[in-house]
Amino acid sequence: MSSATVSYNFPFSHIYVEKKVLGHPRTKAILSRFSKSRVIKIDHYKDVFNRPRQSFRLQKDSPSLILAGNTGASVFHGSPVCQDFGYENFYYTSSCRNCIFDCEYCFLRGMYGSADVVVFVNLEDAFSEVEDLLSKHPVYLCVSFDTDLIALENLTGYVSAWAEFTKGHPDLTIEIRTKSFRKDIFQKIPSCDRVIFAYTISPKEVIGRFEKRTATLAERLSAASCAMEKGFPVRLCFDPVIYLPDWKKAYTELIEEVKGSIDLSRIKDVSIGTFRISSEYMKKLRKDLPGSSLCQFPFENHNGVMEYPDNLRNDMECTLVTLLQSSISQEKIFLATF
């Protein structure tokens, strides 16, 4: 079939629903928003999500939605390639899988064979798991880990639900990482100094080339300022730092724009991390995106993690630290070293 004759369905034109969650109130609420979609009952989400020979790249243009009940664990210890920001008990949770944004470097391309979006409707079971952990020690939890939860908020309401839950559990701190422009969320949820909104901050060139469908830099910075005004701690994540031929210029201009748009003295902290990904995931990214200059870069394999060569990585990290340290105290700058 020529590209001229390819036709795509609209996103979520097909919604697969596990039979066991058909009667769940969240399932009903979500389905009520998609009157034009075809609903298909399934026994288990993996029957669809884990089908062999799917194309992540093609599915990304018109993903299906899968509503399921998570029967296994949904809270996990943080991976060594993620930053723990000094928190001892660092976990992440997966209430949704996959993302409606489309970043070329996204690890989900390597992690999953499908770009379909899975929503586990039994969020309360994840809450119970977290309460079990909280009975033993304080918990730091990334709730927007293998998705962008704010981007799915209209569908799921999970940002609001996690924020409410966190407010009621004093030993819980959550991070909600995003590339979204949305500000209305800060009106909807109660302010809490343990609900951290973490904005990925990238140069315009990176956003335009590699972070499709995400908010512009100005929109992200404006949303971050709004979150701070409403009393939420805000983290700026210069992570992943992406190589461009003129990366020094691009990141210098980026930091200038950040300094001009946001009061850095009120930021909780910043993270800096150059692009890194497991070598297994990188194999899949390169296969899925053979023309990607980002993925085809000659990375070095450091113990199973693909990274920029040491001298480039150090140069990028030092440049970012130098650019930021005149405006942010050293103890608020976290480097992704592992």
Ligand code: SF4
């Ligand atoms: S916003 Fe995050 S989860 Fe979504 S596609 Fe981009 S990197 Fe992946």
